Amino acid sequence: MIVNGFRFSGISAGIKKHGKKDLGLICADGLVSAAGLFTTCSVKAAPVVLDMDRLKGGKVRAVIVNSGNANACTGDQGMMDAVETCKLLANELGVVESEVLVSSTGVIGQKLPVEKIYSAIPELVSSLDANSADSFTESIMTTDSFPKMHSVTKIIGGKEVTVAGIAKGAGMISPNMATMLAYIMTDADIDSKMLDHALKVATEASFNSITVDGDMSTNDTVIALASGASGVHIAEGEAGHLKFLEMLEDVMIALAKMIVKDGEGATKLVEINIRGADTKDDARRAALKIANSPLVKTAFYGEDANWGRIAAAVGGAGIAMVEAKLDIFFGGVQIVKGGLFAGGDAEEKATKEMKKDEIILVVDLNLGPHEARIWTCDLTHDYIRINAEYRS
C-alpha cells in the first residue's frame, strides 16, 4: 500500500513482550491537511486530549503511535509524557513540535514507558519508507488477529487519486486494550475544513455504525491526512468531490467491517438493517438495541433464528413501533409478518441463513421512510475467555 506524500515505519521498542512491534510512525513529506475525530467518553487518554488541541490548526506533519500502553487515567504525568514524546520525535525529524500528533493503545492506568520510546525514536525515523505501511499496521495491533488495511485508487479529473486506511481494534472497545485507532491517508488536495466535514460524514456511516460490545474507549481515534501529492484538487460542488467522499466512505466501511469481523471471539459478521422507521433516530436506536443485546448476539452464535429476541429488543428500544406491523427477515427469508411467525418453512429456511459467516438481518417497522444500518458480531465463549482472562 503506497500513498504519495507519505512514509511509514513500525519497530519494536520493547513496550510489548517477545520483541513484537509496538511503535509506529506516519510521516508526511511536508505539512499536510489534517482532521480528527475522537472518543466522546468523558475519560479521555492524554494523547487524545493533546491531539484534539493540536488539530485545531488543521495542519500536521507526523503521527507517532505506541501499542501496549494506553497512557489513559495517568493524570498530569501522562500529559507530560505525551508532550515529551512528540517533542523528541519533532527534534529527530527536524519539524515543529506542534505539528506532531501521538496515539497510544494498550493497558489503562499505567505510566507510559517513555524511556523505551525515547531511545527507539532514532530507529523509528531512520526506518521510514513509502513501502512500510505493513510494518506500521503491525506495530499498532493489540488483540487484533489480522492487520487491517484498505486502499482505493480512482481517476478524478484524469489523474489517479488514492485513499488508504489503516486501523486497529478487535472489540468496539476493550478499555484495557484501548480500542480503535484509524488513520486515513490520501494524496488528494483538499483543505482541512472540507476534510474534517468528509471525515465526520464517513465516520457516521462506518466506525459509528459498528458495535462489538456497546462500550466506548478512552482512546478511540480517527485521523485523516491529505498530502495533495496527486495534484487533484477537491472542491465543493465539483464532480470529484462526490467521488472522493465515496472513496473515503468505502475505505472506512471496509476497515469498520474488518474490526467487527475481528471482534473479540466473533465467529459471525451481522449486518442489521432497520427499515420503515418513523425517524432516523428511531432507526439507529432500534439497530443498536438489537446489535448490543446479549440475547440476540448469543442466538447468532447458536445459529438460532430466534425472532422472539429480535422482536423483544425492538420493543425495548423506546421507539415508535406497532407490533402488528413488524416484519423480520433473516438473509432474505421472512420469518415474521405483521408481528406473527410467517409460518410455512420459514423457520427451516431462516435457520439455513443463520449458518452463514455473514448474516443480513432486516427489520421493517413499516411506519415511515427512515433507515439505519449497523454491523455487529456474535457473542461467544471466546469473548468471555479473552475478556475474563486478559489482565491475569
Added chain:
Amino acid sequence: MIVNGFRFSGISAGIKKHGKKDLGLICADGLVSAAGLFTTCSVKAAPVVLDMDRLKGGKVRAVIVNSGNANACTGDQGMMDAVETCKLLANELGVVESEVLVSSTGVIGQKLPVEKIYSAIPELVSSLDANSADSFTESIMTTDSFPKMHSVTKIIGGKEVTVAGIAKGAGMISPNMATMLAYIMTDADIDSKMLDHALKVATEASFNSITVDGDMSTNDTVIALASGASGVHIAEGEAGHLKFLEMLEDVMIALAKMIVKDGEGATKLVEINIRGADTKDDARRAALKIANSPLVKTAFYGEDANWGRIAAAVGGAGIAMVEAKLDIFFGGVQIVKGGLFAGGDAEEKATKEMKKDEIILVVDLNLGPHEARIWTCDLTHDYIRINAEYRS
C-alpha cells in the same frame, strides 16, 4: 409460607416436558385490593395487556399462571386464549371473570396450548391450599435453578402483618423464557390506590434496580394483592404505613437479589453503588452503564480488579463527571483515588475482594449528593451456553 386470606396450587398440565409443574394458581378467599406493574416493552404479551386493563378496577380474586409458553407475539388468537383461560377458571371458582388475572412465561411466538390448560383447571382448583405456596412457586419456574420466595412478618398496631413474595426469573430477560414474574401477597388492609403507589416505590428500589443482561421481556409482571385478613388497616401518615412500606421493599429487594443471583450462568452477585452524582438520573445511568458493560461483567467473572473498565464505563455513561475526582472502591478497598491508581497494595487487596461470591463496588463521583444502587451479576461461559443453545 402462609399469608392469611390466600390459597395456592401448582400442578402439571403437560405444557412442559417430563411432567414438570407448569400451571399455578393464587386464589384469595374474597375480593382483594390489587395493583400491578408491567413491562414497558412495546411488544407486550397478551396476558400483560389483559391484566393491565383488568387492574383498573383495583380488585382481584385470583391469578392463574402458566410456564412453558409466553403467549407473546401471538396476535388476536393469543388474546382470545388469555381471555378464555380466565373465563374457564372463573367458572370453576364460581367468581366473576373480570376478577381473574393471567400470566404466562415461556417460549415466544407459539400458540398457547389451551386444551392442556383447560382440562387441568378442575385439578388446579381442587388442589388449592393455604400451605401450597411451594407448589405454586415451582409451577412458575423456567430456567430458574432455585425457587424464589421471601416473607416478612412484623407487628403493626399490636397485630401480626405478613408481606410475602414469590418470583421467577433467571435473566433480567430471556425473551424466550419470558422473564420475570413476581406476586406479592399481604394480609394488611390497604386500599388499591395506596397499594399501587407502594408497589411503584418498592419496584423502583428492587426489580427496577437489577439487571442481568440489560434487556426487557414481553411478559415482565409484578402483581400485589392485599387480603386485609390481618385486620390491620394501613393508612397514609400513620406509623404502620412506613413499616408496611419497609416490609414491602425488604421482600421485593430480597426477591430481586435472588433473581440476579440466579442470573443465567452467574457466579457472582455484584452490588454497584454510585455516590456523589450531580443528579439522581446521572447516578442511575452510571450504575446501569457499569452493570450492563460486558467488559466489566467478564472482569468480575475473571476476578480481575480491572478499574480501567469501570472508569471507562462511567466515562461513557453520558453523565456529569470529572476524571480527576473519581474514586473507586472494591469491597471497601480504594483502588482509584482522584482518577488515578491508588497505589500501594490496593491491587492485591482488591483482587482478594474480587474472589468473593458477593462483591460491592462503590464509585464516588464527588460532584453532588445523589446516589443509586443496582445489583447485577457476572457474564460467564454458562451465560453463552444457556442462551446460544436454548431453542436448539
